[in-house]
Amino acid sequence: MDFLKINNLNFIYxxxxxxxxxxxxxxxKDINLKIDEGDIVTLCGPTGCGKSTLLKLLKAEIAPAxxxxxxxxxxxxxxxxxxxxxxxxxxxxxxxxTEDQIVTxxxxxxxxxxxxxxxxxxxxxxxxxxxxxxxxxxESISKSDTGILSGxxxxxxxxATLLAMSPKLLLLxxxxxxxxxxxxxxxxxxxxxLHDQTGITIIIAEHKIDYIAPISDRMVVMDGxxxxxxxxxxxxxxEYRKLLPPxxxxxxxxxxxxxxxxxxAALTLKNVYYRYERNSGDVLENLEASFEKGKCHAxxxxxAAGKTTLFNLISGFYKPQEGKIIFSKKKAKIAYLPQNxxxxxxxxxxxxxxxxxxxxxxxYPNYVNRLNLLSSPYDLSGGEKQLLALAKISALNPDxxxxxxxxxxxxxxxxxxxxxxLKRFTENGICVVMSTHDLEFAYAVSDLCSILxxxxxxxxKNTEEFFETNKLYSLKRRP
Amino acid sequence: xxxxRYYIYISLILIAGSLALVFxxxxxxxxxVRRITLIAVMTALSIAGRFIFASLPAFKPVSAIVILTGIxxxxxxxxxxxxxxxxxxxxxxxxxxWTPFQMAALGIxxxxxxxxxxxxxxxxxxxxxxxxxxxxxxxxxxxxxFLDTWTMLWTYGSLNGPGYLAACLAAIPYTALYVASNVxxxxxxxIPFGKRLGRIISKYKI
Amino acid sequence: MIDRLHPLTIFIYFxxxxxxxxxxxxxxxxxxxxxxxxxxxxxxxxxxxILKKIPFxxxxxxxxxxxxxxxxxxxxxxxxxxxxxxxxxxALLFGADSALxxxxxxxxxxxxxxxxxxxxxxxxxxxxxxxxxxxISLVMRIIPHYSRYIKSYRxxxxxxxxxxxxxxxxxxxxEGKIFAGFLTWxxxxxxxTADSMTARGYGVGKRKSFKINRFRKIDFIVCFLSLCLAVxxxxxxxxxxxxxxxxxxxxxxAMSTVPTISGAVYITISLLLTINHFIKANYGFSKDxxx
Numbered sequence: 011m012d013f014l015k016i017n018n019l020n021f022i023y024x025x026x027x028x029x030x031x032x033x034x035x036x037x038x039k040d041i042n043l044k045i046d047e048g049d050i051v052t053l054c055g056p057t058g059c060g061k062s063t064l065l066k067l068l069k070a071e072i073a074p075a076x077x078x079x080x081x082x083x084x085x086x087x088x089x090x091x092x093x094x095x096x097x098x099x100x101x102x103x104x105x106x107x108t109e110d111q112i113v114t115x116x117x118x119x120x121x122x123x124x125x126x127x128x129x130x131x132x133x134x135x136x137x138x139x140x141x142x143x144x145x146x147x148x149e150s151i152s153k154s155d156t157g158i159l160s161g162x163x164x165x166x167x168x169x170a171t172l173l174a175m176s177p178k179l180l181l182l183x184x185x186x187x188x189x190x191x192x193x194x195x196x197x198x199x200x201x202x203x204l205h206d207q208t209g210i211t212i213i214i215a216e217h218k219i220d221y222i223a224p225i226s227d228r229m230v231v232m233d234g235x236x237x238x239x240x241x242x243x244x245x246x247x248x249e250y251r252k253l254l255p256p257x258x259x260x261x262x263x264x265x266x267x268x269x270x271x272x273x274x275a276a277l278t279l280k281n282v283y284y285r286y287e288r289n290s291g292d293v294l295e296n297l298e299a300s301f302e303k304g305k306c307h308a309x310x311x312x313x314a315a316g317k318t319t320l321f322n323l324i325s326g327f328y329k330p331q332e333g334k335i336i337f338s339k340k341k342a343k344i345a346y347l348p349q350n351x352x353x354x355x356x357x358x359x360x361x362x363x364x365x366x367x368x369x370x371x372x373x374y375p376n377y378v379n380r381l382n383l384l385s386s387p388y389d390l391s392g393g394e395k396q397l398l399a400l401a402k403i404s405a406l407n408p409d410x411x412x413x414x415x416x417x418x419x420x421x422x423x424x425x426x427x428x429x430x431x432l433k434r435f436t437e438n439g440i441c442v443v444m445s446t447h448d449l450e451f452a453y454a455v456s457d458l459c460s461i462l463x464x465x466x467x468x469x470x471k472n473t474e475e476f477f478e479t480n481k482l483y484s485l486k487r488r489p
Numbered sequence: 490x491x492x493x494r495y496y497i498y499i500s501l502i503l504i505a506g507s508l509a510l511v512f513x514x515x516x517x518x519x520x521x522v523r524r525i526t527l528i529a530v531m532t533a534l535s536i537a538g539r540f541i542f543a544s545l546p547a548f549k550p551v552s553a554i555v556i557l558t559g560i561x562x563x564x565x566x567x568x569x570x571x572x573x574x575x576x577x578x579x580x581x582x583x584x585x586x587w588t589p590f591q592m593a594a595l596g597i598x599x600x601x602x603x604x605x606x607x608x609x610x611x612x613x614x615x616x617x618x619x620x621x622x623x624x625x626x627x628x629x630x631x632x633x634x635f636l637d638t639w640t641m642l643w644t645y646g647s648l649n650g651p652g653y654l655a656a657c658l659a660a661i662p663y664t665a666l667y668v669a670s671n672v673x674x675x676x677x678x679x680i681p682f683g684k685r686l687g688r689i690i691s692k693y694k695i
Numbered sequence: 696m697i698d699r700l701h702p703l704t705i706f707i708y709f710x711x712x713x714x715x716x717x718x719x720x721x722x723x724x725x726x727x728x729x730x731x732x733x734x735x736x737x738x739x740x741x742x743x744x745i746l747k748k749i750p751f752x753x754x755x756x757x758x759x760x761x762x763x764x765x766x767x768x769x770x771x772x773x774x775x776x777x778x779x780x781x782x783x784x785x786a787l788l789f790g791a792d793s794a795l796x797x798x799x800x801x802x803x804x805x806x807x808x809x810x811x812x813x814x815x816x817x818x819x820x821x822x823x824x825x826x827x828x829x830x831i832s833l834v835m836r837i838i839p840h841y842s843r844y845i846k847s848y849r850x851x852x853x854x855x856x857x858x859x860x861x862x863x864x865x866x867x868x869x870e871g872k873i874f875a876g877f878l879t880w881x882x883x884x885x886x887x888t889a890d891s892m893t894a895r896g897y898g899v900g901k902r903k904s905f906k907i908n909r910f911r912k913i914d915f916i917v918c919f920l921s922l923c924l925a926v927x928x929x930x931x932x933x934x935x936x937x938x939x940x941x942x943x944x945x946x947x948x949a950m951s952t953v954p955t956i957s958g959a960v961y962i963t964i965s966l967l968l969t970i971n972h973f974i975k976a977n978y979g980f981s982k983d984x985x986x
Contacts, residue, residue, distance in 0.1 A: 072890045075694075098896030105894075110887035113895075115813055115835040122905035127896035135905050157839040171895065327850050346854055353844075353851040356876035358684070367855065386688070388883040402855065494718055512824040520826060522892050526885040529833035533841055534881070536834070569830060577834055584808040585801060586714070644759060644793050646720065652766040681875040689882045 011086045013047040013211060014068075014179065019080035021060075021067060021235075037063045039235045041080070045213065047178075050205060052222045052243070053215040054250055055232035057393040057421050061215035062106070064232075065181045068213070069103040085178070099128060102172035103181040106392070108164045108188065112156045117148065120156055120167060124175040138174050145207075146170040146200060160313070162193025166200060173204065182214045186221055187419045190313055190447045194221050201225065217254075217421045223247060254422045257429060257454045259473075275338055276441035277301040277324065277410055282333035284319055293319045295465030297333070301410070306432055306442040307470060308452035310483060311462035317445035320462065321346065321412045324443070337410075345408035349415045351399035355387040360398055363387055367405040375401055377427045393424045400431060411435060413444035417451040429455050453477055453485060494646040497586075500639065505589045508572065511596070515565060523695050527686075528566050531558045535574040538674075539582070547666035551578075552632060553674030555595055556625055559602025561686045562695075567599025590639045598628040618679070625675045629667035633660060696975045697738060697968050702815035704914040705807070711921040712965045713803030715928050717796050721937040721948070722788075725795040727958060731965040732802035738972045739809050752801075756794045763790030771943045789941040814907055821904040828904065829897075833888070837881075845877055852876075917968070924964045931957045 019041035038060045045051055053061040067073050068082065070089050082089040084101070092100075105111055114120045121142060125135045143152050146166055151159060159167065165185065172180065185201075186194040202225050205212060216222050223229065229246035231239040231253065239249040277300070284294040293316040301307055311317055322328045324335065325346045348354070357363040361383040364374065377397050381390060387398060396419070403411065417425050432455050435442055445462075446452050452459065452473070459476040460467045461483065477484050520528075531554060538550035551574060559567025575591035602624065611617035637660050641653050689695065697705065713732065716724040736745050763786050764770075770783030811819075813835045821828040852858070852873060859865035892898075931937065936953045940946040948954055 069894060071893050094899045095896065098894065098899055103894050105887060105891060107884070107887050109840070110884045111891035112836060113888060113892055114832045115839075118907065119814070119817075119832065119905070123892075123897075124895040126902055126904055127892075127899060129900050129903050131903070132906060135903075139905075155839070156836060157843075175895070325850075325854055344854055346851060348847070348851055352880060353848050354855060355880075356852065356857065356872045358879070366857075386879070388879060406855070494720065497717065509823060512827055516824040516826050519898075522897050523886060523889040525826065525829060526833060526889040526892070527882070529830045529837065530881050530885045532830060532834045533837045534878070536838060537841060537845075569827065573827060573830055573834065577831065580808055580811075583801075583804070584811075585804045644797055645763060645789075646793070652763065655766045656762075677871070678874075681871075681878055685875070685878050685882055689886065693886055 012044055012083065013049075013085060014043075014045040015083040016041055016043040017081050017083070018042060019064075019067070019082065020078070021063060022077040023063075024075035024077075036235050037076070038067070041237060043230065043237065043240070045211065047211055048209040049227045050212045050214070050225055052219065052226040052229045053213065053232060054217055054219050054222075054229060054246075055238075056254055056423055057217075058391060059232040060235040061232050062183050063235075065103065065183050065213065065215050068179075068181055069097070069101055071097055072103070095128065098124075099175055100178045101181065102175060102177035102179070104165075104168055104172060104183060104185055106184045106188075108161060108168060111168050112164065115155055115157065117154050117156055117159075117167060118143075118152050121148075121152075121171050121174050124171055128175065138176075142170050142174045145173075145204075160193070162189055162196055165189060165193070165197055169197070169200065169204075178211065180210055180212045182212065182216070184216050184419070185214065186216060186218050190415075192313060194218065198222070198225060219247065219250060257422050257425045257451060259454045260429075260433070274303045275300045276303040276342070277338065278336045279324075279330075280334045280336065282323065282330040282335065284316075284323060284328060284331055292465055294323070294330075297466050299460070299467045299470070301441050301443055302458070303338075303441050304436050304439045305457040306436050306455055307444070308456035308459045308473070309443065309445045309462050309467065310447070310449075310452070310459065311445070315462045316465060317462055318414060320467075321414060321443075321445065324410070325412060339409055342409040343406060344410045344412065345403045345406045347399060347403050347411070347413040347416055349418060351395050352388075354399045354402055355395075358386060359384050360387060360390070363398060364401060364405070367402050369401065369405040373405075375404065375431070377401070377431075392419045393421065396420060396424065397427065400428065404431065404435070408440060411440050411442045413442065415446055415448075416444055417446065417448045425451055425454075449477075449483065449485060459483075496648075497643055497646065500642065501586060501589065504593050508589055508593055508596070511568065512572075515569070518565065520565065521695060523693055524562065524566065527562060527689070527695065528558070528569050531562070531566070531570045532574045532577070535570060536578045539574070539578045543582075547633075547663045548670045550670065550674040550678065551575075552595065552598055552628060552667070552671045553625065553678055555599040556602040556621070556628065556671070556675060557678055557682045557686075559599040559604075560606045560621070561682065561690070562603070563607050564600045564603025567601075567603040568596040569599075571595030571597070571599035586643060587636065587639060590636060594632045594635045598632065602628075618676070621679075622672050622675060625671040626668045629669075629671040630664055633664035633667045697810055697972055698812075699908075700810075700917065700968075701908045701910045701914040702811065702819040703910070704917050705810050705815065706819060707918050708921045708968065709803055709807040709810075711925045713800045713807075715925060715932075716961070717800060718929075718932050719937045719939065720789075720792060720941070721939045722792045722795060723954075723958065724937060724961065725792060725799055727961055727965070729795055729799035729802065731962065731969070732799050732806070734966065735806045735969050736802060738969055738976075739806065752798055755801075756791075756798055759794035759797055760787065760790040763787070763793065769942045785941045785943070785945055788945060792939075792941075818904065818906060818908060825902045825904070829902075841877075841881065844880070845873075848877060848880075849873060920964055920967065924960065927960060928957060 019038055020036060021038040022035050023037050041064065053064060055061055063074065067078070068089070070092070071094065084092065112120060113123050118139065121139045122135055125138060130138070143149055146169070148167065148170060151163060156164070156167070186197055189197060198221050201212070204210065205225070214222055219229070223243040226243050228240060229243045229250070230237055231246055231249050233253055238253070239246055241249070279297055279299045282294055282297040283292055285292045297320070309317055309320070319328070323330055325344050355363060357366055360381050364378070378401050381394055381398060387395065390398060416428060420428065432442060436457070444456070456473045458470040459473050460470045471479070535551045535554040538554060542549050555567055555571040555574070558570040572592040572595060575595045576588060579588050579591070605624065606621060611620065634657070637656055638648065641656050642648055645652060713728060716728040764782050765777065767786045767789070768781040768783065770781070770785030772784040773781045774784055774787070775782050817828050817832055820831055852869070857872060858869045931953060936957065937948055939948065
């Protein structure tokens with residue numbers, strides 16, 4: 011008996027979902043997949059290839075509305091014939107948006123939530139929660155408010171809450187695409203430990219395949235709602251790279267013109283200090299930096315190094331407690347692309363959203379074509395939301411553009427759009443400052459790089475020099 | 490037996506008891522998960538409204554949000570949003586023997602908004618608006634009177650005499666503010682809530 | 696210690712101790728209630744913060760005391776006339792007694808809402824209505840989340856130019872848009888929360904709530920003592936031992952055996968948890984810091 015078998019699955023979204031924009035209307039077409047018990051299978055492919063849809067269809071209670079044909083057989087039974095209780099107990103799904111999935115205000119209560127729903131006895135609940143807390147090492151936060159956890163801790167907590175219900179099949183929808191490397195590694199190692207310990211079957215939809223491939227048994231590459239390849243990770247990655255070639259630094263951009271062209275500071279920070287509370291330590295300490303016009307600056311540094319604090323100071327949300335921030339142009343216009351781009355949306359449709367920043371139809375950047383103008387910004391997919399935010403930001407004609415993790419959650423196709431936009435910005439003399447964990451993307455798009463650490467920025471170096479001289483901050487040597 | 494202030498006990502027991510009964514009764518009804526999360530969002534918004542306008546006496550969007558919940562999500566939702574936002578916000582603004590009365594008053598306002606208006610169609614949007622504005626105004630008066638009566642009863646143990654009248658008269662500016670804020674916030678919030686709740690309700694088939 | 700008690704115990708104890716004296720008009724009972732309620736504050740609040748609140752309570756006390764004689768004029772001892780109306784000592788005393796009572800209950804309720812943490816509220820409410828307790832837990836979770844979001848939402852919209860030139864009209868318009876945008880955001884995201892709840896089996900069967908507090912022997916004792924106090928004081932009050940009248944002249948009960956004993960019983964029980972707390976709070980703690 012197969013653990014999970016999908017036969018000739020076709021799916022068309024119901025009329026209400028506007029993101030169904032595949033040529034023939036099929037979000038999924040001719041999907042045939044067999045998954046053995048205990049496997050870790052990764053679904054990958056460009057944004058909108060149908061990997062998330064496929065995952066959601068495996069969890070019948072929350073499956074999207076639409077026309078479905080074909081069958082899904084789970085442990086010898088049709089998925090639709092499982093009772094609601096079996097469904098929720100045996101199949102667990104971790105959604106994309108971490109923040110929204112938390113239901114309660116305490117960590118222990120979040121862990122208990124699923125068990126409460128299934129009507130476990132008090133003793134069973136206590137036992138399972140204790141076990142899960144020990145396994146996921148949540149002891150120190152077990153009584154905290156869920157609101158104070160970091161993104162990585164929240165993601166781990168959600169994984170733990172699902173595991174408390176001891177499911178047979180674990181479905182993860184882009185579990186690490188929103189995490190920084192540190193938390194992504196923590197999550198993956200927890201997942202690996204879990205799999206080694208329990209042999210649970212896991213299906214992951216993810217495009218950060220560098221992290222996932224080493225722990226996968228099999229990878230399924232999808233494009234346009236079809237499976238184009240399923241194989242061992244090493245083979246499948248080749249296919250994936252054909253579909254989504256990695257982003258490259260532009261070759262026609264001569265090395266000399268990047269570094270030694272005339273330098274003109276757009277923004278200078280002098281001896282800036284900032285701390286959040288009177289008695290806390292300084293987050294930024296005697297920070298000195300100068301950001302140049304027409305250059306793209308990349309700032310690296312680990313979590314909590316103060317990158318967001320720095321941006322909040324430059325954008326004027328905070329005032330430096332000591333030191334100065336000097337703009338070379340009076341009333342310099344600043345634009346800020348936050349990590350969560352939804353902070354930029356106010357309107358009901360994409361079209362109004364663009365009209366709000368004074369953008370006429372004739373002035374739309376060409377990537378706006380990918381968006382349905384009449385849909386709500388909230389009906390767009392993650393990548394599409396980022397494009398809309400980018401269009402809004404660029405319409406402001408800023409002098410200084412701050413970008414917090416701009417490539418987060420993007421596949422390389424979208425990264426390329428961002429790359430050409432960044433090029434256009436710098437050519438127009440905009441000073442771009444971005445903070446990022448994504449070394450490859452930064453290498454491809456930036457002119458100058460620096461690391462923020464211990465409250466200070468190291469001196470900006472030319473990108474190529476930076477990546478040549480640094481040993482740890484250098485590009486991964488891929489096979 | 491001589492209890493000097495038995496009214497307050499009778500009224501407290503009546504109100505707290507009937508609240509408990511309504512909550513227990515509502516538990517018997519099945520409510521979809523999405524509706525539950527919407528109720529939670531509306532409760533959080535009305536509490537947030539009480540916070541934002543904390544510095545202005547009586548001028549709060551709470552009742553308007555409760556009424557809107559009743560209109561768009563039904564009487565049960567209106568009751569829950571009203572009573573729970575009174576209960577939870579009092580953890581910041583002060584719990585007291587008045588809590589059950591606030592819960593009941595706001596709950597009733599939400600419940601009746603749902604019963605009267607949820608499934609009713611009006612001849613024109615203007616008539617609808619006027620009718621609901623009247624309801625909002627009346628509920629402002631009701632809320633103010635109901636709580637003032639309880640406060641007087643609680644503080645001095647009786648309602649007779651000029652003190653009660655004086656208290657009611659003294660409360661007129663507050664009552665007027667309640668009425669004004671209910672009507673104003675209803676008019677301001679009706680369209681945004683209607684559009685956005687309507688979109689969610691039809692998109693997710695709630 | 697009080698925070699280790701079961702929520703039901705806390706609820707019953709605080710309500711009996713604070714609300715029982717309110718049955719009567721006797722200032723001595725009300726004063727006892729006020730004093731014990733005040734001492735209770737020291738089990739959790741910092742002395743500095745308590746002292747800071749005192750002027751507020753005094754003002755509150757004065758308003759309630761003075762309101763009464765301005766509107767009630769029966770009482771034989773006239774102190775002076777206000778606009779031709781009598782301002783009597785009796786009415787003033789009645790007002791002061793009411794103020795004592797209201798302030799005393801107020802103090803007890805401040806401690807009650809401190810000790811009723813969200814976990815305890817949920818446990819108590821969960822018994823009454825599972826639906827309401829789910830909503831409460833969702834609300835507790837989203838309020839801090841919302842307040843963080845709306846802060847950065849405003850900031851980002853400001854640099855996007857939503858607030859225009861910052862004039863009053865522009866600001867009002869912008870705040871309206873902020874509200875509408877925030878509403879869309881919160882409604883959309885609540886649907887993911889709903890899906891996550893469904894995916895974790897919400898609504899598939901009868902819900903059981905996980906209890907973080909257990910009903911221990913001490914809970915039983917405290918509840919039992921509270922009920923005893925309620926019955927005892929109820930009978931004493933009902934028999935008129937504390938019967939007090941203010942009009943036309945103040946009539947107070949004589950300090951005979953029964954009222955004295957009842958007062959002593961009331962003090963004992965209303966200080967019970969406080970004393971217990973201070974004993975436990977200074978006993979049996981290791982000098983080592985938890986590593």
